[in-house]
Amino acid sequence: xxxxxxxxxxxxxxxxxxxxxxxxxxxxxxxxxxxxxxxxxxxxxxxxxxxxxxxxxxxxxxxxxxxxxxxxxxxxxxxxxxxxxxxxxxxxxxxxxxxxxxxxxxxxxxxxxxxxxxxxxxxxxxxxxxxxxxxxxxxxxxxxxxxxxxxxxxxxxxxxxxxxxxxxxxxxxxxxxxxxxxxxxxxxxxxxxxxxxxxxxxxxxxxxxxxxxxxxxxxxxxxxxxxxxxxxxxxxxxxxxxxxxxxxxxxxxxxxxxxxxxxxxxxxxxxxxxxxxxxxxxxxxxxxxxxxxxxxxxxxxxxxxxxxxxxxxxxxxxxxx
Ligand SMILES: Cc1ncc(C[n+]2csc(CCOP(=O)(O)OP(=O)(O)O)c2C)c(N)n1
Numbered sequence: 001x002x003x004x005x006x007x008x009x010x011x012x013x014x015x016x017x018x019x020x021x022x023x024x025x026x027x028x029x030x031x032x033x034x035x036x037x038x039x040x041x042x043x044x045x046x047x048x049x050x051x052x053x054x055x056x057x058x059x060x061x062x063x064x065x066x067x068x069x070x071x072x073x074x075x076x077x078x079x080x081x082x083x084x085x086x087x088x089x090x091x092x093x094x095x096x097x098x099x100x101x102x103x104x105x106x107x108x109x110x111x112x113x114x115x116x117x118x119x120x121x122x123x124x125x126x127x128x129x130x131x132x133x134x135x136x137x138x139x140x141x142x143x144x145x146x147x148x149x150x151x152x153x154x155x156x157x158x159x160x161x162x163x164x165x166x167x168x169x170x171x172x173x174x175x176x177x178x179x180x181x182x183x184x185x186x187x188x189x190x191x192x193x194x195x196x197x198x199x200x201x202x203x204x205x206x207x208x209x210x211x212x213x214x215x216x217x218x219x220x221x222x223x224x225x226x227x228x229x230x231x232x233x234x235x236x237x238x239x240x241x242x243x244x245x246x247x248x249x250x251x252x253x254x255x256x257x258x259x260x261x262x263x264x265x266x267x268x269x270x271x272x273x274x275x276x277x278x279x280x281x282x283x284x285x286x287x288x289x290x291x292x293x294x295x296x297x298x299x300x301x302x303x304x305x306x307x308x309x310x311x312x313x314x315x316x317x318x319x320x321x
Contacts, residue, residue, distance in 0.1 A: 005213065005216070007281070010213070010271065010275060011285070012055070013051055013052070013055060013212045013216065014212075014268070014272065014275065014286075014289065015292075015293070016051045016055065016074070016075060017047040017048060017212060017271070018268060018289055018290065018293055019080070020043060020047045020050065020051070020070070020071045020074050020075065021044060022290075022293050022294065022297060023074060023080065023083075023297060024042045024043055024044050024070060024071075024243075026297050026301070027042070027070065027084075027087060028040070028042060028243075030301070036088060037089055037100070039101070039246050040246065040247065041067045041068040041101070041102070041245065041246045042070070042241070042243045042246075043070050043071035043241070044241065044242040045210075045239065045240045045241050045243075046068075046071060046174055046176060046209065047071055047212075047267055047268065048209055048210055048211060048212035048267035049172065049174050049209045049215055049237045049239055050071035050074075050075040050076075051071075052212045052214070052215025053075075053142060053144075054072065054075035054076045055075070055216060056216060056219050056220045057110070057140065057223060058139075058140075059077065059109060059110060060139050061140045061141070061142065061223075062139065062142070063076055063110060063112070063141070063142045063143070063144060064111075064112045064115060064121030064122075064125050064128075064141075064142075064143050064144065065111065065112070065114040065115070065144050066114060066116065066118070066120075066121060066144060066145055066146060067102050067114070067116040068241075069102070069103075069104045069105065069114035072114070072144055073106070073111060073114070076106075076109050076111045077106075077110075078094050078105070078111065080296060080300045081303040082094040082106070083104060084300045084303070084304040085097070085300075085303060085304040085307050086100065087100065087104075087304070089309070089310065090307035090309060090310070091307060091309065091310045091314055092303070092307040093304075093307075094106040095113050096317070096318070097309070097310040097314075098310065098315070099113050099114075103115075112124060112128075118146070118148055118179070119145065119153075119155050120154070121143050121144065122143055122145055122149060122154045122155050122158040123157070125142075125143035125169055126161050126165075126169070128169075129141045129162055129165075129167030129168055129169040129231070129232070132167075132168050133165065133166070133167055138168075138227055140168045140169070141167075141168060141170075142169070142170045142171075143158075143169060143171050143172065145171070145173055145174070146174055146176065146179060147173055147174075147176070147177070147179065147184045147193050147236075148179025148182070148184075149173075150188070150193050150196060156200075158171075159171065159197065162202075162231070163200040163201055163232060166230075166232075167231055167232050168226040168227060168229065169232040169233075170223055170226050170231065170232065170233050170234075170235065171232060171234040171235070172219070172235050172237060173235065173236045173237065174237050174239050175209070175236055175238050175239065176240050176241045177240065178241075178245070178254070180249075181245065181252075181253040192206055192236060193234070194234060194235075194236040196234075197234040202232055202233065202234060203225075203230075204233065204234040204235070204236065205222070205233075205234075205235055205236070206236050206238065207219075207236065207238070208237075209238050209239030210238075210262070211270065212271055213271070215237060218235055219235065222235055240259075240262035242259070242263065242266075
């Protein structure tokens with residue numbers, strides 16, 4: 001366990017991961033109840049990545065996200081009740097009910113509404129990084145993407161452009177091993193995404209994405225370096241999604257043994273265990289966190305349910321052509 005982090009900070013990371021886990025479980029329940037329309041791509045298992053990275057960012061820094069954005073949004077500071085209202089398609093949602101799950105985001109907290117086109121955020125991030133560099137604001141741009149995006153042209157073009165321009169960008173690949181049902185090792189002979197960075201002359205690192213303290217440490221170093229003009233940097237966080245890709249995924253492309261292997265590395269019990277055994281945190285603290293999270297989710301659900309639907313007139317607001 002990292003000795004540099006305060007107990008307070010570690011408990012905060014634990015709370016954030018727990019919140020995202022419970023939020024996702026609750027969203028799945030609401031989705032099965034038919035309360036949330038469309039489909040959802042869930043983040044259970046990957047919480048350490050969003051939390052470890054976003055906790056280090058300033059509110060003026062920006063992120064881009066993917067079709068799997070709930071964890072990124074909550075970690076970057078989108079308010080849970082506005083995120084949930086967005087999933088319901090309500091007018092009080094963070095995108096006024098027009099984005100839904102796959103376009104969750106909130107410019108006010110530094111998150112471009114998520115882009116569901118695989119590799120889409122990789123293109124947008126270079127424009128953002130270039131603007132930060134030209135304006136000399138000291139802001140950093142973080143691009144979250146899956147390993148599936150690394151065979152898109154946009155991934156390569158954006159890495160190259162960001163590299164030659166020395167942009168303040170951290171590319172965070174969440175390698176959960178599968179792009180939908182396709183295993184990464186079936187579509188790439190390069191074992192690690194991190195190795196691909198060398199082709200563009202930039203730094204990269206492989207990080208244990210199931211360990212929030214490791215992500216926080218490596219993410220913090222990368223963000224600090226990017227802020228000093230030493231970007232871009234690529235982090236490959238090795239992680240696993242505990243659920244299927246989206247709805248109706250029976251997960252026939254992976255074995256129970258493999259799933260169990262990764263569940264044993266679940267970042268939440270892992271940090272909890274370390275806090276209890278190495279710092280002596282009482283289990284009562286975790287019960288307290290669980291109760292607070294549950295209450296916050298109940299309030300958010302009540303808010304979303306009571307919120308008004310988007311009217312036909314509102315649906316036309318923000319349409320430019
Ligand atoms: C350009 C493009 N091609 C295909 C899709 C359909 N699609 C949505 S998610 C996905 C898999 C993406 O895998 P990865 O990037 O590894 O992210 P993960 O789902 O593992 O988080 C695919 C193929 C898409 N949205 N965009």
